[in-house]
Structures are given as C-alpha cells and as structure tokens.
Amino acid sequence: MKQGLVGIHMIVQNEEHYLPRCLGSFQSLASECFVTDTGSVDRTVEIARQHQATVLHAKWDEDFASARNISLPLASTDWILCVDADEYAVEGIDELLAFLPTVEPGITKLRVTIINRIGEQEQASVLFQPVRLFRAGRGYRYIGRIHEQLVRGTIGDRERAITADESIEIELPIDISKNVSVEQEPLAPLVIMHDGYLPSTMAIGHKPRRNLKLLQKQLAEQPDHPFHLYNLGVTYCQLGQVEKATEVFAQSLHSTPLEAPYRPTLVRDYAKVLIVLERYDEAHGLLATERQHYWGYADLHLLFGETLEQQGLEERAYQVYAEAVEHHTDVGTPENITKIEWQGKSDIAKTTQSEPAYVTEQGSATYKPYTAMGRLAQKKGFLQEADQLYRIALVKMPTYTPAWRGLADVLQQSGEPDERIAEQLQVQWKEGLQRDDIEVNRNITEVVQALASCGAYERALRLLQDQDRNHNIPEADLVRWMLCANRVSEVQEWAERQYRDGKDRHLFKHSELKMDWAVACWAHGSALPSSFLAVNELEEGSTWRALDSLLCENQPQIEIEIGTRTNTETKKKSNIKIKTLNNTETRVKSHLKDESWDQDKRIIQRDEDRQKVTTSQVSAGVRTLARTIIERAVHTGQLPLAKRLHMKVAELYVEPHERLLHKQWIAEVLYRAGYTMAAAEMLIQCMAEGELQAQSLFILGETVYTRGHYDQSLALFQQALEQEPGLQRARAGASHCYLQLATEVMKQEITRSPSVAELTAQLTVLEQKLRIADGLPWRTVFHAKERRNHVAEQSHFAMHDRKG
Incomplete structure (x- = not known):
C-alpha cells in the first residue's frame, strides 16, 4: 500500500559537504528518503540520519546501477525521484506536489530540469532534462556500471537490454556527467541545480579518474560500444586529454545511429574539442552536416558561427549566429532556465514535441x-x-x-x-x-x-x-585600477594599512598585489619600505632588495609610515596629506637617503648566519624580476618607471646581442599594450643595431601594414617567415599584402583599360578574397584600453635608450 507521493532515492560515499544542502532542499517534497551508503568514512551516515533518511549499507563493487537498484524495491511511495548528493532543488517543489496527482496513469516517467554549473559565474551552466521521476512498482531499474540507464521490463541479460528489444524501455543515462539528451517524456515543474562538476571541484576531486577506470571496465565488457565511447571522451576532456577525446568521439560518432538520443550532444562535444585544438576545417565539416539533422539545436549554430569566424568567414558567421537565435526550441532559452513556467494538467499530459530537449549551454539561443x-x-x-x-x-x-x-x-x-x-x-x-x-x-x-x-x-x-x-x-583589481589611474600614493597607503593590520598580510602572497605595491613605490620615487621586504622569503627578498638598490641609486628615498615609528635620527621629514578612496588620511614621511638608513631600513637582517646570494644569482634573478615589473608598469600606464627600469636593466647585459633582445622584448610589451608608435621606433632602432627576431619583424610589419605600405610590410613578413616558418600570423599577413598589392595593380589596369570587363570581374574576385582574408584572426586585437594608448604621449620612450 502506498504511503506517500514522492520518495527520494540516492547513493552516497563521503558526501558530508554536499548532503545537508541536498536533503534540506527536498525536505518538503519527500515522504520518505533512502540513502544507500557505499562505504563512507566521514559524517555522511550521521547527516543522513539527522534528516530522517533510511540508511542502507552496501559494499562498493564499482557498479553504479547495482548500488542504485538496492533501494528501489523498498519504495512505498507513488513516485521515485533519483538524485545525487551534489544536487539540490532550486524551484518547483510546491508546483510538483500539486502536479503529480494530476498525471494520467498511463504516464509512468517524467523529466525534470537540471542546471549543471560549469563555471563560477552564474550564467556558466548547461541545461538538460533527463528522466529522474518514475512510478514505483512498475518494473523500472538501472543498468550500466557507470552512467547508468533506466530500463523497464524483463531482460535476460545486460547485452539484451542495450539492444532494441520491444519488451524493454531504455531511458537515457540518469547521471548528469553524461551530458546527454532524453526522449520527450512530459516535463515536471521541478528544477534541480548541480555543481559537482565545477572546475574548482574537479581540480581537487577524483571523479574523472574514477570514471575512467569504470568506463574502461565497461568497455572491456562491451567493446566499442558507442555510448560508452562517448562518455570516455567526456572523461578524457575532464582529465585534460583533449587529443584522446577527439579520437574516441570520432569513433563513437561513426557507430552511433542517427536516432540515438545522446547523438546531438556527442556532436556538440566533438565540435567543441575540435575548436579547442584549432582544427577548424574538421569542425566546419562536422557542423555543416550535423546542423541539418538538429536544426533546433542552438549550440551547434553557435559553435558553427565560432568556427566560421576563425576561418575568416565573418559575414557567414554573423548569419549563423542569427540562426542560433531564430531556430531554437523554447527549452533552452534563458527565461526557461531562470524561471520555468509550470504547464497545466491538460498540456503536460499531451506533450509531444517535434524537437528533442537538447543539452544546451545557457544563453546559446539568446x-x-x-x-x-x-x-x-x-x-x-x-x-x-x-x-x-x-x-x-x-x-x-x-x-x-x-x-x-x-x-x-x-x-x-x-x-x-x-x-x-x-x-x-x-x-x-x-x-x-x-x-x-x-x-x-x-x-x-x-x-x-x-x-x-x-x-x-x-x-x-x-x-x-x-x-x-x-x-x-577583488582587492587585487581595485589596487590595479588605482595604479592605472595613477593613484600611486593611495596604493602605497592601502598596502601599508594591510601590513599594519597584520591579519591581511597573506594578501601579499598574491604576486600581482605585491608587484603593484612595488610599482607604486618606485613610480612615486620611493624605495621599497621595510614592510614590503618583510613579507618576502629570504631569497626572494634578496632579489627585491637588489632591484630596489638598482632603481633607487642616487635618488631620494620615501617611505610611507602608518601608526609605526622608525628609529633613525638622520631622516629629514616632510608631511604630505593623502586622501584615499576610503576618505582616510595618512601621513607620508619623506626621507633623504644615507648609508645608515639604507642599511637599517632596506636590508632586513633577521639571522646573522643566513647564507648570502651570489652576485651572479642576484643578477639573473634581478633581470627576471625586472622584466615582470616592466611589463606590469607598462600595462598600468607607469611608463616613466618602465623606461627607467629598462635603462637600468640594459646595463646588466654584458653582450650586445643580449641588450638587443631585451630591447625587442620591451618593444613587444609596448606594442601589446597599445603603445604602437613607441614600439615601432624602438624596433627601427634595433634593426639598425642588428637582426630582428621573427616576432619583432611581425610587429613592425603589422604597424607598416596598418599605414597602407603593403610592399614594405610584405618584406618584413617574409623575413619573419624565413626565421620562423611556422609563424602563421606572419604567413596570413603576407597573404594579405599580396592580395592588397594585386588589388592595387588591378585598379590601375582598370583605369588604363576601363572597357575590359574581365578586369572588373577579376577585381571583384580579389576584393571578395580580401574580405575573407580580413576576417582571419591574424592581426593584434586592440580594445578600448589599448586604443587609448595609441594616442598617448609615447614617442619619446625609445629615445631614452640611445647611447653615446
């Protein structure tokens, strides 16, 4: 005799972190709860019993279906809802309780909506709708060692269940990690969130390795089974083995029938890894065909648009993106993800949709x-x-x-x-x-x-x-923004306050925060304060002190002091008021450098027996650190500091070719930050002093190309390719130059012979090819931050590097 409407059934092992949230979210829905524990050694069992769950114990035999089937015969409710510990209800409990009694008796299983989070941002999620609700006592059970499937009927053996026996109903895999679609059963008004496969969770967990082991066993039992091969590819992706994933995805797709419900998701995942590997031609061929089979699958349109864009077919890509918006099912829209309307009794009982409920990333259709x-x-x-x-x-x-x-x-x-x-x-x-x-x-x-x-x-x-x-x-972002806005004094004040408070000193283990503090000090004309040096380890501190000495030689030293006292009597002081973002005021004391202060404040000696770092080690470490600081100074707009440090570091290189390479590296940093004229001037200087590297030749070639000097640009791209034949950006640039030069010649011929129609037709073809080539992603992309620097005062940068 049935005693309730819905029962929760789940299998667990060491889920004390997730279980309270899961069981708490379903508390108002479930009349009973069965938790099958497969060997937990944490508080999982205790937590389950605290939530009035019936705990069953089972030995883990590396078979999810076997474990999940244990509790099914014990159900005393009308409906069984299978969930995992890392899932929880977010919407639709009350609606589901009202809806289930109205479902027609002939309907024995229902889909629910699951939002699978795949990133830390709230919109980074995948929506799919598997069967999770089914009537108890109707012969349903699970098969499959991993990514178990719901089946119904009497079966002779497992292999028979996988085939198309009419006496057996086979559902799609119930586990969220499979990322597969489902048959179009009625959709219940329940929304479940799953976050067990967040990248941060996967990084510290063992799920992918466990899944790999189980899938290999499953494939040993059922060799070359396409569904298991597909899941093996997903697992390889989770483990970062993308090349292996493409191999098994291809093998699975080759033998997966067109009507298989997981096939569209297989196509999507296969296309995604091809794009990651920049195998755009293969992705193009795959998606151009498969989109015709699943025209309502917005994700495939979106991926095809990305592929076309990478191939330079931007006009076609734009059209395909529009198709992603125009041709999609309502299931995948953001409105349905965030607020899914409950369908009434008559509607849901008669639901028949021509398109399957695809596994879709949130926002793919909008x-x-x-x-x-x-x-x-x-x-x-x-x-x-x-x-x-x-x-x-x-x-x-x-x-x-x-x-x-x-x-x-x-x-x-x-x-x-x-x-x-x-x-x-x-x-x-x-x-x-x-x-x-x-x-x-x-x-x-x-x-x-x-x-x-x-x-x-x-x-x-x-x-x-x-x-x-x-x-x-994040505070790291705020500090960087203050530095970019040239609020260097406020950055110094903030850093000293964190050091003074003590509890926040761990922030400076963040390398960017520490770099920004140093950049602010040096940009302000200050030496590194003792508080900065105190947060570094011994060897790292030695490198910072060496660089500090290099930069601050023969310059006044300034130290910020907040609520602390210094014990040197030879300092000359002047008080300066600083108003920070938080409207706090601090006193800044300026100190003229002398030997006693230099030893007292800039060298922290905690142990007289500490080993000293050799000059060569310091020199190598200083050069490495200096490069990092120069790059940070350029990206935060502190060009005077970058110039000064560049000049100092250049003196550390003994060989002329080393100095030349250093100057080219500086030019590349400037160029990427948008200081294109300064970079070009510096590279022209380098060209006069010696041979340019391939990347520098490309940058100079791109600069000349932008100004329409295609013949000179072509020569530079060709020189780059002679040094580095695999530099695809230079190869694409050279192709552009050839097309531009050919177009110019054709226009000149048309001017001389306007009556020759064939010339006009050839020009049209050339211009069409040039438009396609213009879409290729070979040129440096400059956004607003870099565009601002195009017109910034910069031409004087390179001149400070001249000698003699």
Missing part, C-alpha cells in the same frame, strides 16, 4: 549569439548596430560580462567621453533591475568592471566611492 553578432558588427565598424546588439544581450541576461564589456568598448570606440560611458552603462543597469523575470545582482559591479575594462579607471573608482552597496570586487 545572449551569447547576440554578443557575438555585436562583436562582429563592431569589428566591421557598424558601431551603432553593435551597441544595439550588446544591449539586446543584456536584456536577455543582465549579468553577462562579455556583453557589458562589449558595450563599454563600443561606446569608447564611438568617441564617448568616460562620463557619458558611465551614464549609459548605469541606464542599462537600471533597466535590468526593473525586470521581474530574472534575478539580477543588486549592486553595480558589472558597470564598474565594464568601465575598468575599457580603461575608464578613474570613473570606475569614483562610481565605487559613490555607492553604498557591497561591490564584491
């Missing part, structure tokens, strides 16, 4: 393709269209970071001042807050980060200062 379309429109110079597309994406998902950054970037490219960019972003943010159908972060984090991403650091910091809300922005 905000992701809109953002991609906006990016392409912006690249082609259609800035107003790009603006509109980014805004549409943000309407669909108000927390989608790429769309926020794209909108800020296109506003800056359109010539809007920072104040106007901030206003526009805040208007968009307020529109998102007014929506009732989606949960939006109730702070202005996205706006602030978008402002910083487009180089409007000062405006971002001011906006934060005006807000009373928590912003959840």
Whole structure:
C-alpha cells in the first residue's frame, strides 16, 4: 500500500559537504528518503540520519546501477525521484506536489530540469532534462556500471537490454556527467541545480579518474560500444586529454545511429574539442552536416558561427549566429532556465514535441549569439548596430560580462567621453533591475568592471566611492585600477594599512598585489619600505632588495609610515596629506637617503648566519624580476618607471646581442599594450643595431601594414617567415599584402583599360578574397584600453635608450 507521493532515492560515499544542502532542499517534497551508503568514512551516515533518511549499507563493487537498484524495491511511495548528493532543488517543489496527482496513469516517467554549473559565474551552466521521476512498482531499474540507464521490463541479460528489444524501455543515462539528451517524456515543474562538476571541484576531486577506470571496465565488457565511447571522451576532456577525446568521439560518432538520443550532444562535444585544438576545417565539416539533422539545436549554430569566424568567414558567421537565435526550441532559452513556467494538467499530459530537449549551454539561443553578432558588427565598424546588439544581450541576461564589456568598448570606440560611458552603462543597469523575470545582482559591479575594462579607471573608482552597496570586487583589481589611474600614493597607503593590520598580510602572497605595491613605490620615487621586504622569503627578498638598490641609486628615498615609528635620527621629514578612496588620511614621511638608513631600513637582517646570494644569482634573478615589473608598469600606464627600469636593466647585459633582445622584448610589451608608435621606433632602432627576431619583424610589419605600405610590410613578413616558418600570423599577413598589392595593380589596369570587363570581374574576385582574408584572426586585437594608448604621449620612450 502506498504511503506517500514522492520518495527520494540516492547513493552516497563521503558526501558530508554536499548532503545537508541536498536533503534540506527536498525536505518538503519527500515522504520518505533512502540513502544507500557505499562505504563512507566521514559524517555522511550521521547527516543522513539527522534528516530522517533510511540508511542502507552496501559494499562498493564499482557498479553504479547495482548500488542504485538496492533501494528501489523498498519504495512505498507513488513516485521515485533519483538524485545525487551534489544536487539540490532550486524551484518547483510546491508546483510538483500539486502536479503529480494530476498525471494520467498511463504516464509512468517524467523529466525534470537540471542546471549543471560549469563555471563560477552564474550564467556558466548547461541545461538538460533527463528522466529522474518514475512510478514505483512498475518494473523500472538501472543498468550500466557507470552512467547508468533506466530500463523497464524483463531482460535476460545486460547485452539484451542495450539492444532494441520491444519488451524493454531504455531511458537515457540518469547521471548528469553524461551530458546527454532524453526522449520527450512530459516535463515536471521541478528544477534541480548541480555543481559537482565545477572546475574548482574537479581540480581537487577524483571523479574523472574514477570514471575512467569504470568506463574502461565497461568497455572491456562491451567493446566499442558507442555510448560508452562517448562518455570516455567526456572523461578524457575532464582529465585534460583533449587529443584522446577527439579520437574516441570520432569513433563513437561513426557507430552511433542517427536516432540515438545522446547523438546531438556527442556532436556538440566533438565540435567543441575540435575548436579547442584549432582544427577548424574538421569542425566546419562536422557542423555543416550535423546542423541539418538538429536544426533546433542552438549550440551547434553557435559553435558553427565560432568556427566560421576563425576561418575568416565573418559575414557567414554573423548569419549563423542569427540562426542560433531564430531556430531554437523554447527549452533552452534563458527565461526557461531562470524561471520555468509550470504547464497545466491538460498540456503536460499531451506533450509531444517535434524537437528533442537538447543539452544546451545557457544563453546559446539568446545572449551569447547576440554578443557575438555585436562583436562582429563592431569589428566591421557598424558601431551603432553593435551597441544595439550588446544591449539586446543584456536584456536577455543582465549579468553577462562579455556583453557589458562589449558595450563599454563600443561606446569608447564611438568617441564617448568616460562620463557619458558611465551614464549609459548605469541606464542599462537600471533597466535590468526593473525586470521581474530574472534575478539580477543588486549592486553595480558589472558597470564598474565594464568601465575598468575599457580603461575608464578613474570613473570606475569614483562610481565605487559613490555607492553604498557591497561591490564584491577583488582587492587585487581595485589596487590595479588605482595604479592605472595613477593613484600611486593611495596604493602605497592601502598596502601599508594591510601590513599594519597584520591579519591581511597573506594578501601579499598574491604576486600581482605585491608587484603593484612595488610599482607604486618606485613610480612615486620611493624605495621599497621595510614592510614590503618583510613579507618576502629570504631569497626572494634578496632579489627585491637588489632591484630596489638598482632603481633607487642616487635618488631620494620615501617611505610611507602608518601608526609605526622608525628609529633613525638622520631622516629629514616632510608631511604630505593623502586622501584615499576610503576618505582616510595618512601621513607620508619623506626621507633623504644615507648609508645608515639604507642599511637599517632596506636590508632586513633577521639571522646573522643566513647564507648570502651570489652576485651572479642576484643578477639573473634581478633581470627576471625586472622584466615582470616592466611589463606590469607598462600595462598600468607607469611608463616613466618602465623606461627607467629598462635603462637600468640594459646595463646588466654584458653582450650586445643580449641588450638587443631585451630591447625587442620591451618593444613587444609596448606594442601589446597599445603603445604602437613607441614600439615601432624602438624596433627601427634595433634593426639598425642588428637582426630582428621573427616576432619583432611581425610587429613592425603589422604597424607598416596598418599605414597602407603593403610592399614594405610584405618584406618584413617574409623575413619573419624565413626565421620562423611556422609563424602563421606572419604567413596570413603576407597573404594579405599580396592580395592588397594585386588589388592595387588591378585598379590601375582598370583605369588604363576601363572597357575590359574581365578586369572588373577579376577585381571583384580579389576584393571578395580580401574580405575573407580580413576576417582571419591574424592581426593584434586592440580594445578600448589599448586604443587609448595609441594616442598617448609615447614617442619619446625609445629615445631614452640611445647611447653615446
């Protein structure tokens, strides 16, 4: 006799971290709960009993189906819901309780919606709808050592269950890690979240290794079975063995029948790894065919668009992104992910859908393709269209970071001042807050980060200062923004406050924070304070002190002091008021350098017997550290420091060719940061002094190409390829130059012989090829931050490096 409506059934092993959340979320739904423990040594069993679960004990025999079947005959409820410990209900409990009694008796199993989180950001998730609810006492059970499948009926053996025996109903795998679709059973109004496969969790867990072992056993029992091969490929991806994944995906796809319900997801995953490996031709061939089989699968359109974009077919990519929006099922839309409407009795009892419920990444049918379309429109110079597309994406998902950054970037490219960019972003943010159908972060984090991403650091910091809300922005980002806004004194004050408080000193184990502190000190004209040196290990501290001595030689030394006293009487002091972002004030004391202070404050001697680092070791370490600091100084806009350190480090190189290589490296750093003219001037100097490396030749060639000097650019690209034949960017650049030169020649011929129609036709073909070539991702991409530096004062940088 049935005693309840729904029973929860699960298998566990060492799940004390997840189990309370899981059982608590289903507490109001379940009339009974069976937890089959397979050998936990933590508090899992205790926690299960605290939640009034019936605990069953079973020896783990490396067979998930066997363990899951143990509790099924004990069910006393009408329905069984199978869940895992790393899942929890987020929506639909009350609706499900109202809905289940209305389901027609002939319907014996139901799908539920599962949101599988695949990244730390809230929108990074995959939606799928497997069968998890089924009627008790109807002959259902599981088969399969791993990625177990729900079956119904009497079977002779496991192999027979895998075949198409009419007496057996075979469901899709119930485990979320399979990422497969399901037959179109009615959809119950229950939404479950799963986060057991987050990258952070996978990094410290053993699931992929365990799955690999079980899949290998399964394949030993059923050699070359396509479903198990597919899951083996997924496991290889989780283990980072992408090449192996492509091999087994290809093998699985070859033998998987077209009607197999997991096949569209196999195609999606296979295409994704091909794109990761930059095997775009193979991905193109796969998706061009398979999209025709699964036209409603937005993920395939999105992946095909990405493939086309990488192949330079940007106009076609734009069309395909539009198809991802136009041709998709309602199952995969963001609205259904965040708020899934419950279907009434008559509707769900008669549900028949022509398209399967595909496994789909959140946003594949809406905000992701809109953002991609906006990016392409912006690249082609259609800035107003790009603006509109980014805004549409943000309407669909108000927390989608790429769309926020794209909108800020296109506003800056359109010539809007920072104040106007901030206003526009805040208007968009307020529109998102007014929506009732989606949960939006109730702070202005996205706006602030978008402002910083487009180089409007000062405006971002001011906006934060005006807000009373928590912003959840990492301190490392805030410190970098202050440095980019040239608030070097505030960075120094912040660092000293963290050191003074003591409890936050662990922050400086973060290498970027420590670098920014040092950059701020040196940019301000200060030596590294004792507090900075105190947070370093001995050997690392020696390198910092050596670099500090190199930079601060013959310069006044300044040290920030907050709530501490110094014991040197030879200091000359002057008090300076500093107002920080937090509106606090501190006293900054300036000290003129002398020998006693230099030894007392800049050299920390805690143990007289510590071994000294040799001069050669310090020199090598100083050069390495100096490169890191130079790169950080350039990227934070502290060019005077970068120039000064560059000159000092150049003196450490004994051989002329080493100095030449160092100068080329500096030029490359400047170029990537957008200081293109300074980089070009420095490379021209290097060319006069000796031979340029392939990467430097490419940078100089790209600079010349931008100015329309295609013959000179071609010569530079060719020289780069002579040194490094595998430099694909130089090869693509040379192809562009040939096309540009051929187009110019053809235009000249048409001018001389305008009546020759064949010349016009050839020009049309050339221009078409040039448009395709322009879409290839060979040129350096400069966003708003770098575009600002194109016009910054920079031409004097290289001149400081001249000798004699």
